[in-house]
Amino acid sequence: MTLSDLLNISNQMPLLSIRMQKLKRKVIHLLVHDEKTIVELCKETEFSIPTVTKVISELKEMGIVMEKGKLDTMGGRPPAVYAINPDCAYLMGVDVKRDSVMLAVQNFKNEMVKPAKQVPYQLEDTIESLKELCGIINRFIEESGTEREKILSACVVFTGRINSEEGYNNTFFHFGDRPLTHLIEEEIHIKTFIENDSRAMLYGEYCSGNVGVRKNVIYLNVSWGFGISIICNGELYYGHSGYSGEFGHSPILDNELICDCGKKGCIQTEISGETLVRLFKHRLLEGRTSVLAKRKRIDSITMHDIIEAAVREEDMLAIEAIGQVGEKLGRYLSLLINVFNPDLVIIGGNLAAARPYFELAVRSAVCKYSLNLLLQDMELRSATLGNEAAVVGACHIIQRRLFGGR
Numbered sequence: 001m002t003l004s005d006l007l008n009i010s011n012q013m014p015l016l017s018i019r020m021q022k023l024k025r026k027v028i029h030l031l032v033h034d035e036k037t038i039v040e041l042c043k044e045t046e047f048s049i050p051t052v053t054k055v056i057s058e059l060k061e062m063g064i065v066m067e068k069g070k071l072d073t074m075g076g077r078p079p080a081v082y083a084i085n086p087d088c089a090y091l092m093g094v095d096v097k098r099d100s101v102m103l104a105v106q107n108f109k110n111e112m113v114k115p116a117k118q119v120p121y122q123l124e125d126t127i128e129s130l131k132e133l134c135g136i137i138n139r140f141i142e143e144s145g146t147e148r149e150k151i152l153s154a155c156v157v158f159t160g161r162i163n164s165e166e167g168y169n170n171t172f173f174h175f176g177d178r179p180l181t182h183l184i185e186e187e188i189h190i191k192t193f194i195e196n197d198s199r200a201m202l203y204g205e206y207c208s209g210n211v212g213v214r215k216n217v218i219y220l221n222v223s224w225g226f227g228i229s230i231i232c233n234g235e236l237y238y239g240h241s242g243y244s245g246e247f248g249h250s251p252i253l254d255n256e257l258i259c260d261c262g263k264k265g266c267i268q269t270e271i272s273g274e275t276l277v278r279l280f281k282h283r284l285l286e287g288r289t290s291v292l293a294k295r296k297r298i299d300s301i302t303m304h305d306i307i308e309a310a311v312r313e314e315d316m317l318a319i320e321a322i323g324q325v326g327e328k329l330g331r332y333l334s335l336l337i338n339v340f341n342p343d344l345v346i347i348g349g350n351l352a353a354a355r356p357y358f359e360l361a362v363r364s365a366v367c368k369y370s371l372n373l374l375l376q377d378m379e380l381r382s383a384t385l386g387n388e389a390a391v392v393g394a395c396h397i398i399q400r401r402l403f404g405g406r
Contacts, residue, residue, distance in 0.1 A: 023047060024055055028064060028084065029403040032108060035068055035083040056082055064088045084108050090146055092154040092190070093394030094137060095197065098123045098224055101133065103140045104391040105151065110207070110399075114144055116388050125172050134187035141188075153191040153402065155200070155394035156184060159225060162196040163242045169194060195397055197221060197390050198229040198245055199236060201348050201383070203400075204393030206231060210384045214344040218336055219383075222329065222358075223349035224273040224303065225260065228336070247336065248272070271329045273303035273350055280306050280321045290317040307354045322354045323361040330365025337370045337378065348383035355382045 013021070026045050030036060036044075041052050059065035066085045070078040086109040095102040104116035119136050123129060137156075141148055160171025167179030175183070184192045202219035211217055217231040226248035230237040237244055248268035249261045259266035269275060284290060284298050292301055292309050310318035333345065345366075351358050359382050366380060385392055 020055070023051070024059060025403050027052070027055055027059065029399070031065060031082060031084040032399060032403070035081050037071055037079040037081055039079060041082075062088075086111065089152040090150050091395040091398045092137075092141075092151050093200075093391030093398075094154060094156040095200070095390035095394065096121070096123060096133060096156060096158050098159070101136050102387060102391050103137065104388065104395070105141075105144055105146050106392075106395040108399075110392070110395060113146060116391055118387070123172065125174075127175065130173050130175075130183065131187070134184060137184075137188050148189065151190050153193065153398045154184075154188065155193045155195055155398045155401075157195050157197045157200045157390045157394050159197050159223075159227070161243050161246065162194055162199075164193065164195050164199075164238070165242055167192075167194060193398060193401055195394060196227070196229070196245065197223075198227040198348075199238075200391075200393035200397060201385075201389040202229040202231060202346070202393065203236060203396050204385050204389040204391075205346055205348070205383055206393075207396040208385060208392060211344060211346075214379075216340065216342045217344045217346065218333075218340060218342045219346045219348055220329065220333065221349040222271060222273070222325075222347065222351040226268045226272045226329075226349075230340070247332075267332050271325060271332065276306055276321055276325050276351070277301065277303050279324060280317065283317055283321065288317050291315050292318070303350060307350065310354055310357055319357050322351070322357050325351070326358045326361025327365045330362040331369050333362065334366055334369035337366065337374055341374050341378075343378055345378065345380045346383050347381070348389060352382045353386070358382075 023045060027041055030041060030044055038049060038052050038056060042049055045052065056065060064085055065082050068081045068083045071081050072078065086107040089108055090105050090113060093104050099120070099122060101119045101121045102116055103119065105113045107113055117140060121133065121136060141151070158169050158172060160169060162169055167181030168174060169180045173180050181192045181194055198219060198221035201221055202217065205211055205219065206217065215231070215234040219229045221227045221229070228245045228247045230244065248271065249259060249263065249266045251263045251265045252267065253265035253270060255265050255269060257269040258264055259269050281298055281301060284293055290309065291313050292305055292315065296305065306318045306321065309315035310322050347359055347362060363380055367375065383389060
């Protein structure tokens with residue numbers, strides 16, 4: 001039996017076999033997060049010592065579990081301590097951005113096997129673009145030197161409305177009735193999940209220990225577009241149909257701007273990287289000056305150019321434009337704070353790189369528009385994982401889907 005076999009539980013199997021398969025998965029899940037003795041595993045699984053001992057022995061033979069040594073005791077026979085073998089299998093995270101793909105492979109202890117790699121890619125809603133994406137994944141696996149058979153699963157992260165349970169992306173690559181996960185699996189020959197980018201980024205921060213003991217968290221993904229994700233009572237919040245977090249597509253503004261969802265006046269039309277670029281270019285056309293205008297045509301200036309000009313060159317126009325977007329974000333964020341009363345709000349996505357200018361503007365507006373009582377024990381800060389947040393979160397989501405929640 002292999003690790004992959006543990007994931008395939010059939011109703012045709014004998015009831016005892018199903019029970020033992022589930023116990024093995026539970027033991028693996030527990031040992032991923034901490035080293036334990038057989039007695040500790042018995043307490044957490046509520047199985048007997050002989051049963052858990054048998055399971056540990058089988059998992060050791062499979063190369064999934066290993067003995068780490070003996071526990072120091074005051075007397076008697078010291079018990080053995082067991083841990084997961086980090087290289088028994090690998091997990092792959094793939095973050096599909098609009099202009100690139102970030103890829104990474106982690107071991108079972110969520111350590112990067114090799115540094116994450118970013119590859120240029122143009123996301124388009126075509127079969128050809130999907131084929132190109134799968135080709136990038138296959139080349140990455142070959143170049144990384146990782147045995148494909150040892151990659152237990154891949155989680156591919158997209159922007160947009162993702163039904164992660166059924167494997168459909170309703171924004172990109174929705175071709176016919178077949179789930180996108182099946183289309184990707186046929187090309188890369190690895191079990192595949194898909195997930196929303198904001199949700200993966202939040203889960204990456206959460207599982208990496210950057211959230212602490214907080215259980216109610218809002219994550220703001222301000223990149224080319226704008227989305228949010230939520231952890232409620234320590235669990236990722238998906239909503240009834242799995243599409244929670246589309247706060248940016250709330251059409252509450254009277255600005256006549258058409259959002260990429262097709263509606264007018266969405267919050268995203270004033271809070272996004274696209275907004276930043278539009279605002280910055282408009283100021284240049286009005287006659288304002290910037291270091292970027294001296295070396296680039298106005299129509300070729302990108303969101304990343306503006307952020308870099310602010311952070312590295314202290315360009316006043318870039319700082320002003322970033323601050324204006326941040327102020328709007330803080331104002332609309334106050335709606336979420338007043339409704340959800342979170343204990344932590346994390347600013348992530350591309351614009352988080354413009355810290356401190358962006359975060360300062362958001363913080364000032366939040367203090368101005370939110371109820372003070374709700375701010376007394378709430379923390380607002382920028383994300384810590386940077387561009388790797390989504391691929392890190394994707395690998396944690398694989399473990400959650402296969403072996404149980406955090």
